[in-house]
Amino acid sequence: MKRTLLLLSLLCVLLAMPAEAQPGYGFGYGRPRVQTVGRHGNEYVAWHSYYFGLRVGLNASHVASDSPILDGSGVKSGLNLGFAAGTQLTYRAPLFLESGLYYSQKGGKSGSGNNKFTYSLNYLEVPLIIKYKHFVGNQTSVQPYAGCYLALGTDGEIKNYGSRTAFSSYEDGYFKRFDGGLKIGCGVGFNMLYVDASYDIGLANVGQDTFDDTHTGCFTLNIGVNF
Numbered sequence: 001m002k003r004t005l006l007l008l009s010l011l012c013v014l015l016a017m018p019a020e021a022q023p024g025y026g027f028g029y030g031r032p033r034v035q036t037v038g039r040h041g042n043e044y045v046a047w048h049s050y051y052f053g054l055r056v057g058l059n060a061s062h063v064a065s066d067s068p069i070l071d072g073s074g075v076k077s078g079l080n081l082g083f084a085a086g087t088q089l090t091y092r093a094p095l096f097l098e099s100g101l102y103y104s105q106k107g108g109k110s111g112s113g114n115n116k117f118t119y120s121l122n123y124l125e126v127p128l129i130i131k132y133k134h135f136v137g138n139q140t141s142v143q144p145y146a147g148c149y150l151a152l153g154t155d156g157e158i159k160n161y162g163s164r165t166a167f168s169s170y171e172d173g174y175f176k177r178f179d180g181g182l183k184i185g186c187g188v189g190f191n192m193l194y195v196d197a198s199y200d201i202g203l204a205n206v207g208q209d210t211f212d213d214t215h216t217g218c219f220t221l222n223i224g225v226n227f
Helices: 002-016
Strands: 049-065 072-090 093-110 117-132 140-155 157-160 165-168 178-190 193-202 214-226
Touching: 049 117, 072 117, 072 214, 093 140, 093 214, 117 178, 140 193, 178 214
Parallel strands: 049 093
Antiparallel strands: 049 072, 049 214, 072 093, 093 117, 117 140, 117 157, 140 178, 157 165, 178 193, 193 214
């Protein structure tokens, strides 16, 4: 609960950040949606802007569970790829609402040798974040963000290296397909190039046993382009 309140407080701070005088401010932060039509008094009329992006990157994930059967606290690597779309919320501040659709490979590991287990949990994931773009040059921006995500499991398997068996992660007694939680991160944009790092904090209990809490966690490093 304390962790959740801390992250929500961070989101409120981002929303309350003042719009500083930055290169290009008032004339959009992407492609113009409503173009300026002239001056009003001593001020220019600003336009809203939007952008689209492609992303590809790597996940480093784990599964933390009270159940020894589902606990995969060892880090498992996976692929993360998809697309993003964002729109400026107000011309008075460089705040953007961003969403998208990603294929995200998560999971975890436990044990070693003949006692080794690997858990793969692959999702279609939809993030919803608020992003603040702080320009540090004509083409460079730092973009902290916070929000949430929802995910639906598409496939995955549990491998038991001791018995040399593999079966679906979503069989009875193991994992649920639904996941959701908080997402925090920061990106850097340079012209069309975009790089970011984020962390997903799973809040949904993805284990089928209601008496044991099972949650995912995932660090992601992405690279892509915005246009």
